[in-house]
Amino acid sequence: MDKPIIRAKDIMRKKLVFIDGMATIEEAVSTMERENVSALLVEKRTPEDAWAIISTKDVVRGPIAKNRAYNIVNVYEIMTKPVLAVPAEMDIRYVARLLDKLGVNRAPVELNNELVGMVTLTDIVYAMNRKE
Numbered sequence: 001m002d003k004p005i006i007r008a009k010d011i012m013r014k015k016l017v018f019i020d021g022m023a024t025i026e027e028a029v030s031t032m033e034r035e036n037v038s039a040l041l042v043e044k045r046t047p048e049d050a051w052a053i054i055s056t057k058d059v060v061r062g063p064i065a066k067n068r069a070y071n072i073v074n075v076y077e078i079m080t081k082p083v084l085a086v087p088a089e090m091d092i093r094y095v096a097r098l099l100d101k102l103g104v105n106r107a108p109v110e111l112n113n114e115l116v117g118m119v120t121l122t123d124i125v126y127a128m129n130r131k132e
Contacts, residue, residue: 006128007090008086008109008119009111010127011123011124011126011127012109012123013118014116017032017035017037017040017041019031019054020043021042021043021074023075024072025062025063025070025075025078026070028040032056038055038056039053040054050081050082050083051115053083053108054078058079059078062077083107084104085108087110087111092119099124100121
């Protein structure tokens with residue numbers, strides 16, 4: 001019997017937290033801590049703009065590694081842009097391969113041209129463990 005396909009929409013976290021690119025890293029880290037997330041989506045400047053993301057890893061590589069004060073570095077200086085959004089219907093095995101190939105831990109999930117959630121490698125590992 002075939003195993004059911006698990007799709008990104010089945011395991012995604014629906015909580016998305018956004019921040020403005022002009023915010024300081026201090027504001028971003030406070031938001032992450034308050035919202036209990038390790039990444040924030042950066043708001044688009046225009047409808048044609050690409051999505052961006054900032055994660056705790058970016059903070060480590062940026063201000064922490066370079067010994068720069070959180071209150072003088074802006075999100076736009078260290079964010080990753082563009083960020084790849086995966087289709088909600090994508091099989092999580094393909095999501096895992098894609099994230100691995102790109103060297104990233106998470107991706108927003110897109111449905112009907114809207115971001116509807118976030119999927120992480122951790123979510124995928126746990127879901128595959130439950131599937132077996």
